[in-house]
Amino acid sequence: MKVKYISAILCTVSLLGFEAFANRAVEVEEFYQTKVNEVLETRFPQTPFSVFVSVDTGRPATSRRDMRAEEKTTQLPYWYENEGETDPWERMDVPLGTLIKQVRSVSVNVKVDASLSDGELDELKDNLVKHLKLDPVVDRIEITRMNWSDQERFRDFKWVGGALAFSLLLLIGMTWLMSRLAINKLISGLSKPISDIGSSTQKFADKALNMATDMGNASRVNERKLSTVEKPNIDLPTDINLVEIRDAALELLDRNRHLFESPDADFIDFLERKGGADPIAMGSILAELKQDTLKSLFRFGKGSWWYKAIAQPAPLTALSLSLLGEIDRLRVRRHFSKSQNMENQMFREFALILHRVDEEKIEGFLRGEPLEKVGPVLSLLPRDQCLSLAKMIYPGQWAIFLSSETPKDWVLDADFLKEIEEKSLAVAPLRDNEEIQSFFEDLDLMSFLDSASPRDERDFYQVLPLDSRIVRERFPFYSVVDANDRQIKVISGLFSPHEWAVALSSCDTSDRRQVLEKLPERLKFQIIELFKMRNYEKWDEVEVRLVRRGITQAFLQESERLQTETDAIIKSDSPDEDGFNVDEAA
Incomplete structure (x- = not known):
């Protein structure tokens, strides 16, 4: 216990x-x-x-x-x-x-x-x-x-900065390596052509002599081309800029807007003459008008320049300002010479319809009618057209139209005007919006053909009808590809190697080789090197269109020159009416 x-x-x-x-x-x-x-x-x-x-x-x-x-x-x-x-x-x-x-x-x-x-x-x-x-x-x-987050961000920044620095160094190293490889490849690629050129010096010298002769002919073509360009006689201050030109042009256009909105035969005749001479300048003025006004003017127009003016409007320039100045003077003249008949909308539209008809057909409409009945009708037309028709219809009485006073017995017959109007519309109907739409469709097709391959261009021209606007107004580029050696050599010096490379970039291999064989050896070598540098890639389509149009235009002018010389030689060798040769007789 x-x-x-x-x-x-x-x-x-x-x-x-x-x-x-x-x-x-x-x-x-x-x-x-x-x-x-x-x-x-x-x-x-x-x-x-x-x-x-x-x-x-x-x-x-x-x-x-x-x-x-x-x-x-x-x-x-x-x-x-x-x-x-x-x-x-x-x-x-x-x-x-x-x-x-x-x-x-x-x-x-x-x-x-x-x-x-x-x-x-x-x-x-x-x-x-x-x-x-x-x-x-x-x-x-x-x-x-x-400050824990700041330290974490700084640590992340160091990692990102290090990665970027490493990437930059790697990129510099790769660039240096690729440049060295490219230089070595270029040197090895140039060694053989240079040796070939050295071995064919004599052959190249002979061809260069022929090319110099052809270049002399080409220079004459350029001189003739430059001499045919008319310089407008415009008295403008030397320090005026485009902004001031546009402001002045818009002021004149606003002052004369009534002429465009209510045109008569004289004004349409002025537009036809000036627009046919320079559609680009006239197109810059038409582009500033309202849509309804432009449609009304196009409806009563008759020249083909309207399509180019509407489709390719340019900014207002000194040429536009000069045309508007002439229109302003036409407005002042119209105030002092305006007749009562032209104040009537029906009479004014009748004059516009009749103005679109050829004079020979108008003569057929009016021949046999009395002067008292036809005189008021002709007075509605522009003065030069009125006098021309009067001399054709009334050879012994046309001088009466020179008088500034209208005879009192001349009265417009409404039924007769309606009859002539129906005949005029049957011969020359007014334009509608479908025509301009068709023009824009043809314009799009032309733009496509300007950058298409010559093979595709040939296919299109084979199926297009002969009366097509494209066939009538556009010269194909495949004609340059199929031209002979002499024609190609003449126009070869007009364009740089870069321009030739741009034009040939849209061609197939066979067409490109066909043109290169006709060019001088030095130009051919430069073009081939340009293609190798771009790895035979196509240039921009807009640049291709512009260069091909220039080459086609130069080729067309050279063809016309050769045709003119050929016709002159044939004419000089042909016998006269008595069967003797003129040169032999001399």
């Missing part, structure tokens, strides 16, 4: 000693730290943070040295019945809630990222006080900002 009693005493003492070494303050700190983590993870889920919590229990702090000193102190196994109760902070059976109530103060230290604003930090502090049920007077919450 005595041994059992001693054993029980020893177990009790050891249990009390174990509880004495237990410290429940750490559990309270972990509880508060868990709550703070929950608040931060809920409010700022993607933001880094750190939390440190310490609690003040009111007990004296015990260091490790004190604990080691207590371990060295000998504790005798005696039991004192009057000993007081154990401290609850050292007991394991006390609930955590009871211990939290006995905490004097709580200190929370939170470190967050510097990207959070002051408002967010104040909100976080209030949430921690409410969620942890802290006392703002006793407890302390400290929030510190840390």
